[in-house]
Amino acid sequence: MGLPISQTLAPDGELVAAHDFTPEDLRGFHRDLVLARRIDSEAFALQRHGELGLWAPMLGQEAAQIGSGRALAPNDFVFPSYREHAVAWCRGLDPALLLGLFRGTSLGGWDPAQYGYALPAIIIGAQTLHAVGYGIGLTLEGKEDAVVTYFGDGATSQGDTNEAFAWAASYHAPVVFFCQNNHYAISIPLERQTRVPIAQRAAGFGFEGVRVDGNDVLAVHQVTSEALAKARSGGGPTLIEAVTYRMGAHTTSDDPSRYRDPHEADAWAERDPLLRLRTLLERTDPGFAEFDARVQAEADELGAHLRDVCRNLPDPDLAELFEHVYADLPPELVAQREEVRSWS
Amino acid sequence: MELSIGKALNAGLRAAMDDDAKVVLMGEDIGRLGGVFRVTDGLQKDFGDQRVMDTPLAESAIVGAAVGMAYRGFRPVVEIQFDGFVYPAYDQIVNQVARLRFRSEGAVKVPLVIRIPYGGGIGAVEHHSESPEAQFVMTPGLTVVTPSNAHDAFWMMRQAIASDDPVIFLEPKQRYWDTGEVGDEAGIGLHQSRVAREGSDVTVVGYGPVVKTCLAAADEAEASLEVIDLRSLSPLDLGPVMDSVKRTGRVVVVHEAARTLGLGAELATRITQECFYSLEAPVQRVTGYDMPYPPCRVEHDHLPSVERILDAVDVTGEF
Numbered sequence: 001m002g003l004p005i006s007q008t009l010a011p012d013g014e015l016v017a018a019h020d021f022t023p024e025d026l027r028g029f030h031r032d033l034v035l036a037r038r039i040d041s042e043a044f045a046l047q048r049h050g051e052l053g054l055w056a057p058m059l060g061q062e063a064a065q066i067g068s069g070r071a072l073a074p075n076d077f078v079f080p081s082y083r084e085h086a087v088a089w090c091r092g093l094d095p096a097l098l099l100g101l102f103r104g105t106s107l108g109g110w111d112p113a114q115y116g117y118a119l120p121a122i123i124i125g126a127q128t129l130h131a132v133g134y135g136i137g138l139t140l141e142g143k144e145d146a147v148v149t150y151f152g153d154g155a156t157s158q159g160d161t162n163e164a165f166a167w168a169a170s171y172h173a174p175v176v177f178f179c180q181n182n183h184y185a186i187s188i189p190l191e192r193q194t195r196v197p198i199a200q201r202a203a204g205f206g207f208e209g210v211r212v213d214g215n216d217v218l219a220v221h222q223v224t225s226e227a228l229a230k231a232r233s234g235g236g237p238t239l240i241e242a243v244t245y246r247m248g249a250h251t252t253s254d255d256p257s258r259y260r261d262p263h264e265a266d267a268w269a270e271r272d273p274l275l276r277l278r279t280l281l282e283r284t285d286p287g288f289a290e291f292d293a294r295v296q297a298e299a300d301e302l303g304a305h306l307r308d309v310c311r312n313l314p315d316p317d318l319a320e321l322f323e324h325v326y327a328d329l330p331p332e333l334v335a336q337r338e339e340v341r342s343w344s
Numbered sequence: 345m346e347l348s349i350g351k352a353l354n355a356g357l358r359a360a361m362d363d364d365a366k367v368v369l370m371g372e373d374i375g376r377l378g379g380v381f382r383v384t385d386g387l388q389k390d391f392g393d394q395r396v397m398d399t400p401l402a403e404s405a406i407v408g409a410a411v412g413m414a415y416r417g418f419r420p421v422v423e424i425q426f427d428g429f430v431y432p433a434y435d436q437i438v439n440q441v442a443r444l445r446f447r448s449e450g451a452v453k454v455p456l457v458i459r460i461p462y463g464g465g466i467g468a469v470e471h472h473s474e475s476p477e478a479q480f481v482m483t484p485g486l487t488v489v490t491p492s493n494a495h496d497a498f499w500m501m502r503q504a505i506a507s508d509d510p511v512i513f514l515e516p517k518q519r520y521w522d523t524g525e526v527g528d529e530a531g532i533g534l535h536q537s538r539v540a541r542e543g544s545d546v547t548v549v550g551y552g553p554v555v556k557t558c559l560a561a562a563d564e565a566e567a568s569l570e571v572i573d574l575r576s577l578s579p580l581d582l583g584p585v586m587d588s589v590k591r592t593g594r595v596v597v598v599h600e601a602a603r604t605l606g607l608g609a610e611l612a613t614r615i616t617q618e619c620f621y622s623l624e625a626p627v628q629r630v631t632g633y634d635m636p637y638p639p640c641r642v643e644h645d646h647l648p649s650v651e652r653i654l655d656a657v658d659v660t661g662e663f
Contacts, residue, residue, distance in 0.1 A: 079412070107443075111451035118415065119447050123439050129405050130440070133412020133420075140368070140394055141416075159432075163405035170400055324446045325484050327453070327508035330535065330579030 002200045005211045005243055008218035011271045013279025019218050023285060029217045030281055031295045032066040033274045036086035038299040039095045042306045043085070043102070047252045051310050052102040056083045060215070060247035063273030064180045065150075066090065067220025068242070071228055072148065074116065077134055079127040079149040082120040083180075087150060091117040095302070096309035105313045124185075125151060125158030128177065132164045135173035135237075146231035148176040148224075154185025156201065157193050165205040165239070174231035176224065177202075177239040180214060182246035187259035199241035207237045214244030215273040245271075319344070350520035352494040353383050353459075356501030357421065361391055364419060367505055369396045370406055371423030371459075380425055381461055381520055403433035410456050411440050419455045421505060427462040428471025434479070441510045442485030456510045457501075462490075463553045463600050464632075464647055465518035467640045474637055475601035480512045481578040481610075488578040489534060490514035492555035494524035496575060503534035514577075516553035537581040539588065543570035546657050547588040549611060550598040551577060554648050558598055561653040569657065577607060585611070586618055593624035594660035598648045603631040625663035628656040 008017045021029075040058050047055040058065065061083070069090030072078065080087055085098055093115055100106035101120070108119035121127035131149035138145055155161045156179065168175045179198050183190045194201070202209030208230075212223040220242055227238035245268040249256050256265075281288045322329060322337040329337075347355065361367045369384060369391075375398035378385030388396035399406055403424055410420035424430045430437070437458065444452045464473035480488045487509050491497040497515075504511040511534075532538060541559055545567035550558040551574040562569035570588045574580065589595050595615055597608040612627035630648045638646050 077415070106449070107447040109447075109449055112415065112448065113451070119444070119452070121440070123435060126408065126436060126440055129408025129436065130412035130415060132405070133409030133414075134416050135412070136409060137413045137416030137418055140418075147412075160404050160408060160436075163400075163402040163408070166400055166402065167405050167409060321446070324448075324450045326487070326579075327445070332579055 002197050003209065003211045005213050006219045006223055007213040007216050008222060009216045009276050009280060011215070011276050013276045013283065015280065017219070019222065021218060026277070026281060026285070027291055029066060029070070030277055030292070031298070032070065032086070032089070033062045033217065033277065034295050034299050035302055036062045036066055036089055037274060038303050039085055039089060039306065042303045043099060044248070044252065046099070046307065046310050047102070052099060053104050054102050055252045056250070057246075057248035057252070058083050058085050060245050060268065060273070061180055061182055062086055063217035064214035064220055064242040064244045067217040068148070068178050068224040068240070071221050071224035073145070073228070075145040076228065077116045077118070077145070077147045079118045079131040079134070079147065080120050081127060081150050081152065081155070082122050083152070084120070084150045088117060091115045093117060095306060096313070099306070099310050100313055103310065103313055105315055125155040125160040125164070127151070128155070128161045128164035129167070131175050132167045132171070132173050135168065135175040136171050138174055139171065144232045146174045146176060146228045148178055148228070150178050150180065152185060153179060153181040153183065153190050153193050153198060154188065155179070156198050165202065168237040169206040172234070172236040175237040176227045176231055177237060178224070179239065179241045181241050181243050184246055184250065184260070186250040186254060197241065199239055202239035207239065209239040209241065211241045211243060214242030215271045215276070217273060217277060345526050346523055347494045347498070347526050348521050348523045349491070349494050349497045349516070350381055350383050352497035352526050353501055353515060354385055354387070355526070356498040357384065357387060358390075360502050360505040361387070361395060366417060367395070367419045367421060368413065369421050369423070370399050370410060372399055372401050372406070372425050374398060374423050379423060381517060383459070383515070383520075384423065403429055404436050407433040407436040407441060407458065411436065411444070411454060414454045414456050415452065419505060421457040421459060423459045425461070426472045427460055427474040427476055430460055430476060437480070437486070438483050442483045445509070446485055453508045454510045455508050457504045457513050458511070459513045459515060461517035462514045463516050463518055464637060464640070464643050465553065467643070469640070470637070473640065473643065475599065475632065477514060477577055478601055478606050481607060486510055486512055486578060487535070487576070488512040488514065489576050490516060490552035491575065492516065492519070492540075492552055492573050494522070495526045495531075498526045499530035500534055500575065503530060507534065514552060518553045519556060522556065535576040535579055535581055537572055537574045537576065537584050539570060539584055540573040541569070541571040543568040543592070545569065545592055546594040546596060546660055547572060547585065547592045548596045548598060548653065548657070549574065549585055551575065554598045554600060557648055557650060558653060561650045561657070564650060565654055565657055567657055567661065580610075582614055582618075585615065589615055589619045590622045593622050595623075596628045596630060596653060596656040596660060598630045598653060600632050600647055602634045603629060604634050606631055625660040628659055630656045
């Protein structure tokens with residue numbers, strides 16, 4: 001029904017559409033996909049070892065995130081949700097920074113301006129409005145940059161997301177709405193969120209919606225690049241629906257076997273975003289085996305780095321946290337800070 | 345200069361916009377109409393529709409978009425048209441606006457002012473007469489202030505816009521048309537309370553729209569009432585309150601909001617903790633009742649009146 005799904009690289013590793021990527025680009029995507037998956041699997045393991053209180057796995061969504069994340073320019077700005085680990089990787093955040101939130105040593109703790117990457121929103125859809133405001137700001141300043149906000153299929157049921165669509169259209173804001181349709185909002189399936197393909201909703205707000213195979217890193221990159229170019233040149237917002245699948249649980253706290261048919265996940269495993277690019281490279285890139293060995297070694301190093309950093313993340317000093325509640329610490333909070341100190 | 349509170353707020357907004365090009369106004373009907381109370385009257389004409397933006401009707405979006413603009417370095421001032429309409433934006437205010445500085449360990453500033461005409465007494469329909477201040481006072485990270493006169497309306501607006509913290513700016517809508525002298529200097533800081541009238545027998549503490557009622561009560565009272573105007577509800581400046589209570593030993597707290605867990609509950613606790621040996625009588629409260637704001641034909645029985653304040657003053661004298 002409705003919009004077609006863009007695809008460049010089929011699940012069997014065959015190219016089904018033209019592209020402009022160089023062999024080096026393809027290797028770069030492969031490296032990103034492998035390292036992103038390692039960040040996710042290491043964090044998952046750290047949670048199972050009790051080092052993290054929680055983790056939101058992105059297994060299966062690497063191509064949607066790397067494809068879009070690598071399309072961004074340095075001056076673009078991202079308003080993410082809490083599962084965009086690979087986008088954060090593309091923005092240059094040390095993945096260790098992502099662990100603090102899940103270990104309970106920080107609530108974010110990086111400077112968004114440094115990375116062009118806002119603090120993750122845990123309240124579903126809240127960040128879509130921040131992106132619109134940022135986009136309006138860009139317009140007021142006459143800047144030719146773009147802003148991207150990430151959210152899931154569940155967020156499309158939220159008022160904030162729909163308000164963001166309406167506002168972005170109204171102000172012709174340079175916003176790319178990037179929906180990772182991973183088919184589940186915790187346990188609630190896509191069918192309960194919407195009766196039409198998500199991308200189709202954009203038309204009702206007056207802007208373009210596109211669907212892309214979210215497990216095809218090349219197609220995602222292409223579609224996102226086009227949406228960003230349009231935003232930067234005054235063409236207004238775009239809603240991208242990356243059709244993908246969350247292979248694991250919503251978070252480490254839930255159990256997908258209670259709400260999903262196992263055959264469904266098996267079918268999606270055949271569309272693994274890493275496998276299809278690997279198949280292409282093995283067939284077309286003579287030096288790939290050697291390159292891949294280096295990437296795997298790099299992944300091992302990254303994994304070790306994460307394990308090491310995670311266990312050594314310092315607990316914050318509760319008394320010092322008072323400094324960040326207000327720009328100027330009110331006397332009452334000074335007193336409460338001293339109360340905390342009196343107990344330490 | 346003699347101005348109404350509404351005109352003083354308008355002048356405060358205008359001065360802040362003249363001072364800083366990053367100050368941007370957003371809200372429903374604030375541009376061509378000048379706001380339903382005309383507080384932004386003429387500003388779009390003079391500053392253009394890029395700095396005074398009429399927005400779609402969506403409170404969560406008004407505040408949420410302002411957060412994004414703050415990320416970009418703007419100083420947005422948004423209008424929520426009426427107090428009861430703030431709740432659709434409550435999530436953005438409590439979960440985003442109030443916490444971003446804390447979550448980012450100081451990296452993200454949210455110099456956002458959320459203007460809310462609040463309180464009753466104008467014969468309005470449902471959702472147009474609420475006093476939601478306690479909902480914001482109990483949220484760390486927010487500053488909550490309310491002027492009670494034209495001078496404060498002008499200067500507190502300027503101070504609120506200059507603040508790097510998000511400010512809930514409650515405008516006592518019943519008093520928009522009251523006039524008063526606006527002086528050349530702010531006098532005191534945004535977060536300071538003040539003695540509105542000196543007295544020696546009973547301390548009456550109020551803020552926003554009820555300050556005028558408290559002063560009227562002081563005019564009529566046989567006892568000598570000291571009236572404190574809190575001005576800042578979060579953070580609270582209790583110095584002048586405590587100084588006064590230590591002299592009078594008797595306190596009446598007045599607000600329009602419902603009684604249970606209203607600001608009066610906090611004030612009574614703090615006064616009891618810090619002035620226990622000075623107190624001659626238990627702290628009395630004159631407040632709205634614990635019901636949804638009633639139909640306006642009976643709102644004057646619901647709102648604190650001179651008579652109810654004087655009665656509470658009498659009660660404190662019976663101990």
